[in-house]
Amino acid sequence: MNIFLLYHDYIPITGFACNGELVLTLEEKFMHNDNEPLLDRKSAAKYLRVSPGTLAVWDCTKRYDLKPIKIGRAVRYRRADLDKFIEQRLST
Structure with a gap:
């Protein structure tokens, strides 16, 4: 997993994008992917x-x-x- 790409792909706040999609922090993204x-x-x-x-x-x-x-x-x-x-x- 390339951390550099993830860091630039996600806004570092939890919230909703204009299209209603949930935006996660980088740390939440890691937690969500690995379920730990x-x-x-x-x-x-x-x-x-x-x-x-x-x-x-x-x-x-x-x-x-x-x-x-x-x-x-x-x-x-x-x-x-x-x-x-x-x-x-x-x-x-």
Whole structure:
């Protein structure tokens, strides 16, 4: 999924377009497609049992590919990606 295209295709507010079509925020679009809520950094860190600072360092240094989704300044994670990370760590 190309985040760049999604960001430019949708108006960043929830509401209705002139033709009556519902317009979703980018975050709502991600939640709607995957049927699972996105976790913020604090929630993702708690889920992985690490500090939010550790998660930020991992993202910045690309130590682990947790596939963070950046929405403006906000960073979100899919639970499925975090579960995949845990499985990879258990198998090594």
